[in-house]
Amino acid sequence: MRSLYLNPFIQLRLPLQFRAFRDSCSSSHSYICKCNRRIRKFGSISARLNNSEETKQQQQQLNLSVLRFTLGIPGFDESILPRWIGYGFGSLLLLNHFVGSNSTITPAQLSSEALGLSLAAFSIALPYLGKFLKGMTPMDQSTLPDGNVQIFVMSENLSDTQKEDLAWGTYILLRNTNTISVLISIQDALCVRGYWNTPEDVSKASIIDWFKRQIDQLGLSDLKDTLYFPQSPDSGLWVMLPKGTRSLLVQPVLRAPNSSANETKEIEGLVMLASSMSYAYSNKDRAWIAAVANKFRGENTCTYF
Amino acid sequence: MEAGSILRPISWPPKRPLRRLLPSFVRASSDDLQSGGYRGLKPKRDWISEWVSNNDDTVRSLPIYVGGISLLAVLFNRSVSGIAPVADASSSQSRADLLTLGLAVTNVLTGLVWLSIRPKSISVVIPQGVECQRICPDLPDTLISELLWFWETLSVVTCCRSLVIVYQSSCLLQIGVAAECSTNGGDAVIVDAKKLMQGSLYQGVMKSGAQSYLANLSLYPGRSELPFLPSNTQAVILQPLGDKGIAIIGGDTVRGFTNADQAWITLIAEKLDATLSKFANNLKLAVQG
Numbered sequence: 149m150r151s152l153y154l155n156p157f158i159q160l161r162l163p164l165q166f167r168a169f170r171d172s173c174s175s176s177h178s179y180i181c182k183c184n185r186r187i188r189k190f191g192s193i194s195a196r197l198n199n200s201e202e203t204k205q206q207q208q209q210l211n212l213s214v215l216r217f218t219l220g221i222p223g224f225d226e227s228i229l230p231r232w233i234g235y236g237f238g239s240l241l242l243l244n245h246f247v248g249s250n251s252t253i254t255p256a257q258l259s260s261e262a263l264g265l266s267l268a269a270f271s272i273a274l275p276y277l278g279k280f281l282k283g284m285t286p287m288d289q290s291t292l293p294d295g296n297v298q299i300f301v302m303s304e305n306l307s308d309t310q311k312e313d314l315a316w317g318t319y320i321l322l323r324n325t326n327t328i329s330v331l332i333s334i335q336d337a338l339c340v341r342g343y344w345n346t347p348e349d350v351s352k353a354s355i356i357d358w359f360k361r362q363i364d365q366l367g368l369s370d371l372k373d374t375l376y377f378p379q380s381p382d383s384g385l386w387v388m389l390p391k392g393t394r395s396l397l398v399q400p401v402l403r404a405p406n407s408s409a410n411e412t413k414e415i416e417g418l419v420m421l422a423s424s425m426s427y428a429y430s431n432k433d434r435a436w437i438a439a440v441a442n443k444f445r446g447e448n449t450c451t452y453f
Numbered sequence: 454m455e456a457g458s459i460l461r462p463i464s465w466p467p468k469r470p471l472r473r474l475l476p477s478f479v480r481a482s483s484d485d486l487q488s489g490g491y492r493g494l495k496p497k498r499d500w501i502s503e504w505v506s507n508n509d510d511t512v513r514s515l516p517i518y519v520g521g522i523s524l525l526a527v528l529f530n531r532s533v534s535g536i537a538p539v540a541d542a543s544s545s546q547s548r549a550d551l552l553t554l555g556l557a558v559t560n561v562l563t564g565l566v567w568l569s570i571r572p573k574s575i576s577v578v579i580p581q582g583v584e585c586q587r588i589c590p591d592l593p594d595t596l597i598s599e600l601l602w603f604w605e606t607l608s609v610v611t612c613c614r615s616l617v618i619v620y621q622s623s624c625l626l627q628i629g630v631a632a633e634c635s636t637n638g639g640d641a642v643i644v645d646a647k648k649l650m651q652g653s654l655y656q657g658v659m660k661s662g663a664q665s666y667l668a669n670l671s672l673y674p675g676r677s678e679l680p681f682l683p684s685n686t687q688a689v690i691l692q693p694l695g696d697k698g699i700a701i702i703g704g705d706t707v708r709g710f711t712n713a714d715q716a717w718i719t720l721i722a723e724k725l726d727a728t729l730s731k732f733a734n735n736l737k738l739a740v741q742g
Contacts, residue, residue, distance in 0.1 A: 244548045245549075281567065283571070432610070
C-alpha cells in the first residue's frame with residue numbers, strides 16, 4: 149500500500165463521458181431518478197413544492213423516461229445536443245433569411261426569424277444552465293494538456309511518517325477528484341505531485357524552492373479563506389499552474405480551534421488543486437478536500453509537522 | 454475486552470452541516486483576502502450558478518414554458534399574418550416557421566428530460582439513541598487523532614451519525630449516536646466485538662475484502678447483528694480495515710452515501726488500516742492492559 153502512495157506515476161481519474169440521464173439514474177446516489185413508472189395520463193407538469201405535498205405529487209408524476217433517448221454514438225454527450233441543434237437551426241434561419249428569400253421579407257417572417265434566433269440562443273445556453281442543476285455530474289472529460297511535466301517531489305529532511313502522509317494525501321486527491329496537479333504545503337514541508345508547468349532551467353534539486361517562491365509571491369501562505377476559480381484562473385498570475393488549467397482550488401489548512409494558546413500562528417499551510425476541467429470541484433468534492441486538508445492540522449491530528 | 458470510556462475529554466470542532474460550509478467555499482471576501490496577505494485575484498461570484506442552484510425547480514421547467522410559448526407564438530403569428538396554417542416548406546416564411554417550431558420542440562423535450570431526471574430528495578431521519586464517545590484507552594495519541602479525524606470527516610461531509618471501529622477483535626471506537634441500553638438507561642449499548650465478528654455481515658465483508666453498502670438497512674435481515682446502532686439507522690457502510698478490522702458507518706438517510714462518499718471512505722480506510730497495522734503491537738498491549 150505504501151508503494152502505491154509513493155508511486156510517482158499514478159493513473160489520474162479521468163471521468164468517462166456518459167449519458168447524463170442514464171448514469172444519473174444508475175448510480176446509488178440518494179437522489180434517485182424517477183424511472184420505470186407507468187404512464188397514467190398526460191396532465192399538467194408541476195414542480196415539487198415542499199415535502200408535505202410529496203405523497204400527492206408522487207401519485208401525479210409522469211413517466212417521462214420514454215422521452216429519454218440516445219443516439220448511440222459512443223463517447224458523445226447527449227446533454228449538449230440542444231446546443232448543436234441551436235447552432236444548426238440558427239444557421240439555417242440566417243441562411244433562409246439571406247439566401248432563401250426571393251421577394252421582400254414580410255414582417256411576419258421577421259417576427260418568426262427573431263423568435264427562432266432567440267430560441268436558438270436559448271438552446272445554446274441550455275447545457276450550461278443544466279450543468280448547475282442538482283444531481284448533474286460534470287460532463288467534460290478531464291484531459292492531460294501538453295507541455296506539462298509530471299513530477300513528484302517533496303521537501304528533504306522529512307521523516308518517513310511525514311513523507312507517507314504527504315504521499316497519501318496527494319494520492320487520494322489525485323485519485324478521487326478531477327485533479328491533474330496537487331500541491332500540499334504545511335509549515336516548512338512541501339509536496340508537489342502531478343502535472344506542473346515548471347521552467348526548464350530549474351533543476352530538480354531547486355524545484356521545491358521554486359514552488360515556495362511562487363507561493364510567497366502570491367501571498368498564499370497567509371490565505372485564510374478557500375479560493376475556488378471554477379473557470380480559467382488568470383494564468384499570467386499563476387505561473388506555476390500547468391498549461392490548460394481551467395479550475396483551481398486553494399484550501400487553507402487552519403489550526404484547530406481548540407489548539408493551545410502557545411501557538412500564535414493560525415494558518416498551518418495550504419492544499420492547492422488544479423484541473424483541466426472547468427467547474428471541476430462540486431460542493432461535495434470541496435467538502436472532502438477540506439476534510440483531507442484538516443488531516444494535516446496540528447494538535448487535532450497527527451502532530452508530525 | 455470492551456472499549457472503556459475516554460479518559461480525557463475529546464473535543465473537536467462542532468459538527469457543521471455541509472450546507473453551512475458552502476458559502477465560504479464559493480464566495481471569497483475581499484476584506485479577508487486583503488488582510489490575509491493574498492495578492493492575487495479573487496474569484497468572481499458565479500451568479501448564474503447560484504441562481505440555478507437556488508431555483509432548481511423553476512429552471513427545470515423553464516425550457517418547457519419557453520418552448521411552449523414560442524410554439525403558440527409561431528402559430529399566432531401565422532394566423533394573424535393571414536398565412537395558411539400548412540406545413541409547407543416552399544416559402545421562406547414557412548421554412549422560418551418550421552425551423553422555429555423545431556427549436557421550440559427541442560426546448561420542450563429538454564425541459565421534460567430535466568424534469569424526468571430530477572433528484573428525489575429523501576428526508577433525514579433523526580437517529581434514536583444516545584450520544585456516545587467511547588474510545589479504547591491507552592491508545593497512542595497519533596492513533597486517537599487519526600480515529601477522531603476519521604469521525605469528524607464522516608460526520609461533517611456525509612450523512613454518517615454513528616461510527617464503530619473494530620480491530621483485532623476489540624472495539625477501538627464507538628462514537629456518535631448509539632442505541633440506548635434497555636437495562637441501563639441512558640448508556641449506549643456496548644459493542645460485542647467477538648459476537649460481531651461471528652456474524653454473517655462481518656464474515657461476508659472479510660471474505661470479499663470489499664466495502665459493503667447497505668443502502669436501506671431496514672430491508673436487510675442482518676440488521677440484527679448491529680444492535681449497537683440506533684434502531685432507525687437508515688443506511689450502513691461496512692468497510693473492511695485490511696483483514697483485521699472493520700469500520701461500521703451508520704447514516705441517517707436512505708441511500709445517503711453517494712458513490713463519491715464510498716470511494717473516499719474506501720481510500721481513507723486503507724490509510725487507517727496502515728496506521729492501525731503500524732500500531733498493532735501497541736494495540737494488543739492497550740487492549741490487554
